[in-house]
Amino acid sequence: MPNIDEKYTLTEIAKELNVVPTFINRIQKETGIGGPIGTKGKAASFEKKYVRIFRMVKALRLIGLNFEDIKQLWVLEEAILKIQDKLRKGEISRLPVSVDEPGSQSIRLILHKDSVYYSKTMDDLKIRDPYKKSYPELLEMLINRKQEIGRRRGIITEELNKIDAELDDVLSAENHAE
Numbered sequence: 001m002p003n004i005d006e007k008y009t010l011t012e013i014a015k016e017l018n019v020v021p022t023f024i025n026r027i028q029k030e031t032g033i034g035g036p037i038g039t040k041g042k043a044a045s046f047e048k049k050y051v052r053i054f055r056m057v058k059a060l061r062l063i064g065l066n067f068e069d070i071k072q073l074w075v076l077e078e079a080i081l082k083i084q085d086k087l088r089k090g091e092i093s094r095l096p097v098s099v100d101e102p103g104s105q106s107i108r109l110i111l112h113k114d115s116v117y118y119s120k121t122m123d124d125l126k127i128r129d130p131y132k133k134s135y136p137e138l139l140e141m142l143i144n145r146k147q148e149i150g151r152r153r154g155i156i157t158e159e160l161n162k163i164d165a166e167l168d169d170v171l172s173a174e175n176h177a178e
Helices: 010-017 021-031 049-062 067-089 135-177
Strands: 007-009 045-047 104-108 115-119
Touching: 007 010, 010 021, 010 049, 021 049, 021 067, 045 049, 049 067, 067 115, 067 135, 104 135, 115 135
Parallel strands: none
Antiparallel strands: 007 045, 104 115
């Protein structure tokens, strides 16, 4: 439960996500998400948005992404958001900045709650980022990551269905033995 300033302590956010606080610290250490690890004697605090972000990191870990993959995804999304912000502010003349504009498409980010917009007319944007790629190339990387996550999720779903069926069999066998 967040405090009056809508901030969570490390313990509160861990409890909200049903993880141990050291898992949150590991996310911070390995990915940089959520800022640096708090110092001893000073309580760490997190904005409400980090509940969703850390929950998504937990889900990505469950489907098999390692912390380096998650860190790269975070940096990719941050680069996309920086460019999108420049588009919105008019620092870059090429638009669209909304889905209502002709030829534009919307892509929902994975870790961030945002959606970003683009169109095929943006192909010549040569904005550079940590990946040294243009905006369309960054968006293509995001689409590829989302496809990989979907594939991994499918594999885990199949495994969970098998486990669920086996547990149902075991539990129903116990009920019949009584």
